[in-house]
Amino acid sequence: MIKGLRTAIYPVKDLPAAKAWYSEVFGAAPYFDQPFYVGFAIGGFELGLTPDGEPGKSGVEVYWGVDDIEAEVARILALGASTHSAIQDVGDGIRVAELADPFGNVLALIHNPHFDPQAVR
Secondary structure (H helix, E strand, O other), X not given: OOOOOOEEEEEOOOHHHHHHHXXXXXXXXXXXXXXXEXXXXXXXXXXXXXXXXXXXXOOOOOEEEOOOHHHHHHHHHHOOOEEEEXXXXXXXXXXXXXXXXXXXXXXXXXXXXXXXXXXXX
């Protein structure tokens, strides 16, 4: 049985720089730090960085939940990201934004007032 989202992996060209940047963005140090993979525990999920592959938006989209999307977008832009897709309301008060990290990946954010991470289905 599928248990839900566990890991989002971002490929990067400069692992030490990406590790420092994502540490700042998420306010967390990695719990796993090796030359082949850096893992952060973020809100019950894992953000992984790998020096393999090509950065960029392809295939799967991962959205990280936030309480105040305007404040988070402003904070992450100030840390060196750029706007990939501005904040937009996608219906029922759900708002999303996509930022381009300095390494070529899309870091997507979502504020969904209807989502309850504690709900068991």
